[in-house]
Amino acid sequence: MEIFKKNDKLSFVIHRNYHLLPVLNRFGIKLGIKDKTVDDICREMKISTGFFLAIINTYNNEEYFPREELLTFSPLEITHYLKKTHQYYFLVVIPRLDDLLEKLIASNTSDFKGLKMVDVFYKKYKEELTQHINYEEERVFPYVINLIKNKKIDPRYTIRSFETEHSNVDEKLNDLKNLIIKYLTPDYDENICNDFLITLSLFEKDLEDHARIEDKILMPITIEIENKEGR
Ligand SMILES: [Fe+2]
Ligand SMILES: [Fe+2]
CATH class of the missing domain: 1.10.3910 (SP0561-like)
Structure with missing residues (x-):
């Protein structure tokens, strides 16, 4: 390695x-x-x-x-980096995917069924991802930041109370890719379709790595701080 x-x-x-x-x-x-x-x-x-x-x-x-x-x-440095990544997803990757999918749909001339399915699935996926990221930004990261800054935290909570499931979001993205690869009606602009699929695949890899940083770095470091404080 x-x-x-x-x-x-x-x-x-x-x-x-x-x-x-x-x-x-x-x-x-x-x-x-x-x-x-x-x-x-x-x-x-x-x-x-x-x-x-x-x-x-x-x-x-x-x-x-x-x-x-x-x-x-520093957990502050980690959460700062993770938030920057979330911003990159919302400001760069998602708009790029939106744009490619719109162009892909426009390139289709006869049968809209396959692409319609992709569109519905993509929108659902986006919604779930947004929910996941909002939860981290609104609940998980503020908990970690408050813990570091010694702010008062409800003693009923530990970082484990906020544990988020990454596998759901990962699976959905894989299903979306599969839908395109296996069930698309062959009436579309293949270059746009390739770009869409490649962008999705790069996004999938980035998201997996991002989740690994949350699970393998942020989570254990926070647990360690909680243990030190006897939470
Ligand atoms: Fe995240
Ligand atoms: Fe996450």
């Missing part, structure tokens, strides 16, 4: 995995990085290098888990 280190050049990291580009953008990093190392860039951007490496390595390897460094990460 390839693990990126702080002395790796950031250009090397991008050459190895260009899917990390939007992840870098969430940290405010833009291209034109010359020969700077990961550590150089993090210092420049005032990002914790350890946290940055944990995130890019979590995206790069499903097996990666920063067990030792885990407790050194």
Whole structure:
């Protein structure tokens, strides 16, 4: 398993995995990085290098888990990063998918049944994803932030009370892809359809990695803080 280190050049990291580009953008990093190392860039951007490496390595390897460094990460930094990711979904990915699906439907000339099904399914999926993300933004993250800032929290709650299920959202996206791959009537613009399916697949991967950061980094670190406080 390839693990990126702080002395790796950031250009090397991008050459190895260009899917990390939007992840870098969430940290405010833009291209034109010359020969700077990961550590150089993090210092420049005032990002914790350890946290940055944990995130890019979590995206790069499903097996990666920063067990030792885990407790050194700031939950505030993690929730900030996760919120940036949510914003990216709502401001960039979903509008792109909306637009592609609209064009795909417009390219169909005779049979609307298959695409209509895709449209209904997609809208439902979007609704569920929005609900999931809103719940995290309105309940889960504020709980974590209040815990860190020592604000008063109802003693009946722990982070486990807010545990969210990621598998539902994942499965729905897979069903949507299947619907397109298996049951579309072959009357559509194939280039638009490919773009739609590829964008969906990239989104699926990004969402899985995002959920892994929530489940494997944010959750255990919060539990550890609760344990320390005897909650
Ligand atoms: Fe999330
Ligand atoms: Fe989530």
